[in-house]
Amino acid sequence: QVQLVESGGGLVQAGGSLRLSCASSGSIFSFNAMGWYRQAPGKQRELVASVTSGGNTNYADSVKGRFTISRDNAKNTVYLQMNSLKPEDTAVYYCNAKYGVLSAWGQGTQVTVSS
Numbered sequence: 001q002v003q004l005v006e007s008g009g010g011l012v013q014a015g016g017s018l019r020l021s022c023a024s025s026g027s028i029f030s031f032n033a034m035g036w037y038r039q040a041p042g043k044q045r046e047l048v049a050s051v052t053s054g055g056n057t058n059y060a061d062s063v064k065g066r067f068t069i070s071r072d073n074a075k076n077t078v079y080l081q082m083n084s085l086k087p088e089d090t091a092v093y094y095c096n097a098k099y100g101v102l103s104a105w106g107q108g109t110q111v112t113v114s115s
Helices: none
Strands: 004-007 010-013 018-024 033-039 046-052 057-059 067-072 077-082 091-099 102-105 109-114
Touching (some): 018 033, 018 109, 033 067, 033 077
Parallel strands (some): 010 109
Antiparallel strands (some): 004 018, 033 046, 033 091, 091 109
16 A cells, blocks of 8 residues: 655745655556645645656646646655745645556645735
8 A cells, every 4th residue: 555645834925835745655656647636624625736657747727837746756756846825725735646546645734825
């Protein structure tokens, strides 16, 4: 069973930046895709960004141009660089890995953006 551990969340002012990290207990090279999701209070979990094993990326419209997802296969880590943060980006951010028909989730990391 793959274990994912997120880090890098915190409190930041609007316009600031944070970088989230997701460290995997297994080799991410074999994963079909990895992604970052977020869930704000009272809302459904939504996809923020994803990257496939081939390096193709996908972003939610709300974060395009501000967030960048990247993966370091050697470190078995996926990152989410978040710039120009807005109060509406406040949420718990979760890392996800898809491998075959299976999926693994991290425990989440809180991101709070103050206005």
